[in-house]
Amino acid sequence: MHTDTHTGLDAPRGIWWKPAHKTEKMWVGIAFGWCMVLFAMMPLWHLRGGQNPSGIRRKVDPQAFYARTQEFIKEYQVGEDRGMPIVAPPPGAEVYLTAMAFQWTPILQLQKGVQYTIHLSALDVNHGFSLYPLNVNFQVVPGYDYGLRMTPTEAGDFRIICNEFCGIGHHLMLGRVIVVDAPQVGLAGGAR
């Protein structure tokens, strides 16, 4: 029996390029419009929004980046916590943070409301920068410098979780970021 209706298991007879019912056309139109909204939101957020993963991006030799981090530490170190240097860069400074199996170097002490350019890179394998409890996440790739302009909007004692598998000690890899209210000189307290 030949009818106008058939299932997806049957070969359609004759020409199947036929006009659709208006309900179907309407849904396609609505879906298309919504997809345009989805598309428009990203450029719009670049213009008007405050959180974009643009950053300053360039290739870098991992060893050279690590050496730059050491220089940065030497220049602005203000203290130490469990053998890890605490570094307090001046407002607007270029900040260097190296990820390696299984630590984040150094501990950063930043000021609230001040913009820093935080350069992220890895010495060995991929790592994941995840700022706790803020839940801000970036991929850290060896050989690439990701310079993100960040402005802390609240004071507190933050952690950096590594959220990209980097080896057997991955779950031990925890860093620290301290954000203070007012300009402050000298030692920051140890972690709780």
Place this chain on the structure above:
Amino acid sequence: MSAAVFRTCPITGRRIDAQAEGLIKANAVVAVVSLLVGAIAAVMLVLTRWQAVHLLPADWFYRILGVHGMSMLIFFVIFFEMAVLYFASTVLINARQVAPKTGWAAFGLMVGGALLVEAMMWGGKADVLFTSYVPLRAHPLYYLGIILFAVGALIVTILFLANLVVGKREGAYQGSVPLVTYGALAADIIAIITLLHGAAIYIPTFLWSLGLMHVDPQVYRMVWWALGHSSQQINMAAMVSIWYMLGALTIGAVVLNEKISRSAFVLYVLFISMASAHHLLVDPGMGSAWKVVNTSYFMYMAVLASMIHGFTVPAGMELGQRLRGVGTGLFGWLTRAPWGDPGFSSLVLSVVVFGFVGGITGVAIGTEQINIIVHNTLRVPGHFHATVVSGTAMAFMGATYYLIPLVFRRRVAFWTLARWQPYIFAGGMFVMVMAMTFAGSFGVPRRHWDISFSQAPFDLQFSPAVDVLLAIMAMGGLVAATGAFAFVAIAVKSVFFGEPLGEVTPGRAMVGVPQGITHPPAHAPDVDARNAELHAASRGIWGPAPGTLALVGIFLLAFVLYYFVNWKVLSFVWKIG
């Protein structure tokens, strides 16, 4: 022309080539074995991430996580897809299997490759997880195993095309292929694109592991994801084809409009590969323009395709029911549907969880800026378990309930269990996915052995809610794994020790035979008149499928809400640029 041996299916009247049947069976069986391995791994994983239980030691947790990913995302789904490709290019179009020996050679390559990969992983020679991001290094044989597997799969994708071409030339079918085969063709083309990317990344990585060349970590991530994500798009195209197939088999779903459905498949082929850019949204190697252009899938054309199928699949089901006079009112077609037919319940659960949970979360977290609050948290596996597991795997299971009688000619074993299995599997997975999604929004990382950080240099205490969520995640995961084990038991018992199908009398229910086979959804002689009436202009914009229109309206509302809530949450974090 070789002498192909055909049998005629007594139920559907289709011709089935014995060689194709053998290849379908072999690939489906290995798929189920892979599912079993993956599900055993899954149980160990959820029992480890449930911090109160914390089953595995760290090294075995990461090892088993790699096993779970490869066994499920690669071996289970791709072996099953191979079965779907053989089925759609022979049985559905009455064609013979071209070059069956090559098919068996490909099968051998895939099984050999898979065994090599499993051996390396279980032996602790490849603790690099599913993604194996360079410069994490595995044993060269691990990469070689994947290459062998991919070559085998590539051969099958070419055989699929050969079947279509030879079938056409020999007059096995006239005109266009059925929509289900058309969708499988889309899956096939996506598979070819995907596997070529696989070659482009794993051959250099293999050479790198031998110390013969350099592989850039960022280039690796980009090309690898063209394999890693795109391979899940093969699933999706195969899954949507199965939606159309199960709709047809269970309740006589009709194709609303061939043009619209087929165009949507073309959109998948053209744009879905760009979805792999979603994994690189917060990577240092690419600029914002690259990220926006690619992740908007060139203006979200693949999302559009999914939204189209999300309407046409249920609308075709609704129309199929209405044409046969089943159900009245807005949702009578649903309330009077065969919910005890595991093929039907799998279909509906697959559509609903894939669309409402997997689709909506996927688009939201795949937005360039929103990805900042999502990347590598538990929200990511939360998303893809809704798509790949509750979506694809559920649809594959539903298809199996029909393949067992139609291809294996057996009754479905443990029939009562089989009728409950889709609800157990999808229900457990839904709970797990929701718990993962909420835990992820607290910043809980994925792929992490110990979020209590008991041995880390600093303390970190997640909200107590996270402990509860991870426990719920584990329980949902255990329920879903129970559903997976039930499926494996049903499939293995049916195929190897099952009762022969025997005589099917239309209209008489049989234990172990889905309702769509014992009660084929046939249309009344006046179906054309009914169809015209349902399409009449007097029905206004609600048209032939008003219930579906209401449902997609709710879907769109949920989508818009979830999407903008995520932007709002993003706006609360530090200023970043």
